[in-house]
Amino acid sequence: MRVSAGQVLAVVGGNGSGKSTLLRILVGLSRPTSGTVSGRPPHIGYVPDRFTAHERISAISYLTHMGRIRGMSASAARARGDHLLERLSLVGGRNAPLRTLSKGNTQKVALAQALLVQPDLLVLDEPWSGLDASAHGILAEFIGEVAARGGAVLFTDHREAITKKHADGAYAITDGQVTWRGGRRARDRASMVELVLTMPSSGIAPAEVDWYALPGVVDAARRGEALVLRVARGQSDAVLLTALRKQWSVESLAEATDEPVSSTGVPSTGVPSTDVSSTDARRNTR
Numbered sequence: 001m002r003v004s005a006g007q008v009l010a011v012v013g014g015n016g017s018g019k020s021t022l023l024r025i026l027v028g029l030s031r032p033t034s035g036t037v038s039g040r041p042p043h044i045g046y047v048p049d050r051f052t053a054h055e056r057i058s059a060i061s062y063l064t065h066m067g068r069i070r071g072m073s074a075s076a077a078r079a080r081g082d083h084l085l086e087r088l089s090l091v092g093g094r095n096a097p098l099r100t101l102s103k104g105n106t107q108k109v110a111l112a113q114a115l116l117v118q119p120d121l122l123v124l125d126e127p128w129s130g131l132d133a134s135a136h137g138i139l140a141e142f143i144g145e146v147a148a149r150g151g152a153v154l155f156t157d158h159r160e161a162i163t164k165k166h167a168d169g170a171y172a173i174t175d176g177q178v179t180w181r182g183g184r185r186a187r188d189r190a191s192m193v194e195l196v197l198t199m200p201s202s203g204i205a206p207a208e209v210d211w212y213a214l215p216g217v218v219d220a221a222r223r224g225e226a227l228v229l230r231v232a233r234g235q236s237d238a239v240l241l242t243a244l245r246k247q248w249s250v251e252s253l254a255e256a257t258d259e260p261v262s263s264t265g266v267p268s269t270g271v272p273s274t275d276v277s278s279t280d281a282r283r284n285t286r
C-alpha cells in the first residue's frame with residue numbers, strides 16, 4: 001500500500017476486515033506481526049474510531065495539553081484549538097468538560113486534536129460517523145486543506161458515496177488482502193507543480209539542499225544539468241524561495257504531469273511517501 005503526498009485515499013472493507021488495524025499500523029500505534037512501514041512523515045494527525053473522553057477536562061484545556069505534548073507553546077495550542085473548535089461549531093462551547101459532550105461533538109474535539117499541528121499525514125478512522133451535515137462540509141474542507149498543503153490523507157468509511165466524493169482512490173481489504181480499487185488522480189495532478197532548476201549563468205555552483213526535507217517536495221531528480229522537483233502547489237513558493245537563496249536559477253514552473261519525474265531520483269534523508277507492506281499486501285502493488 002502506498003500513500004503519496006497530496007493524495008486523499010480511502011480504505012474500504014466490511015466490519016472486522018481490518019481497516020482500523022491497518023490504520024493503527026500506519027500511524028505507529030500497533031506493530032505488525034510481519035511487514036514494514038517506511039517513510040512515516042514527522043507530523044501525523046490521527047482520529048481513532050473510538051475516542052473515549054470520560055474526562056472532566058474541558059475541550060480547550062485538552063487541546064492545549066495535546067498541543068503542548070506536540071511541542072507547541074500553550075498560547076499557540078490554545079489559539080489553534082479555539083480556531084478549530086470555532087470552525088467545527090462545537091456545541092457546548094470550548095469550556096465544556098469532555099465527558100458532557102455528545103458523540104458528534106466529541107468527534108469534533110478528536111478531529112481538532114489531529115489538526116493542532118498541520119499534519120503531513122492525516123489518518124481518519126470513520127471520521128464522518130456522528131458528525132452532522134454542516135460538520136461534514138468542514139471535515140471535507142480540512143481534508144482538502146491538508147492535501148493542498150502537500151499532506152496525505154487516509155480515511156475509512158463504509159459508504160461508497162462518501163468514498164467516491166472525498167477520495168482520489170481507494171484500497172479495499174478483503175479476506176486479509178489489501179488491493180488497490182483504483183480511483184482518479186485529478187486532485188493529485190492539479191495540486192502538483194514541476195519546478196525545473198538549473199546552474200546559474202555565473203557558473204557558481206548552487207549549495208546542496210536536502211529537497212525531500214522541504215515541505216511539499218514529493219520527487220527530485222536530475223535531468224541532464226537540470227534538477228526537476230515535483231512540489232505540492234501550496235508549498236511551491238517556499239521551495240522556490242529556498243532554491244533562489246541557495247543560488248539555483250529557475251528555468252520553469254509548470255503544472256506537473258501524472259508521472260513521477262524519475263524513478264532514480266535524488267538521494268534523500270526523508271522519504272516523500274509512506275509505504276505499508278506486509279506478506280499479504282506485497283502481492284498487491286499499485
Ligand SMILES: Nc1ncnc2c1ncn2[C@@H]1O[C@H](COP(=O)(O)OP(=O)(O)OP(=O)(O)O)[C@@H](O)[C@H]1O
Nearest residue numbers: 013014015016017018019020021022049156158176
Ligand atoms: N491482518 C490481521 N491479522 C490478524 N488479525 C487482524 C488483522 N486485521 C485485523 N485483525 C483483527 O480483526 C479484528 C477487527 O479488526 P478491525 O477493528 O481493524 O476491523 P475494521 O475493519 O476496522 O472493523 P469495523 O468496520 O467494524 O470498524 C480485530 O480484533 C483485529 O485485531
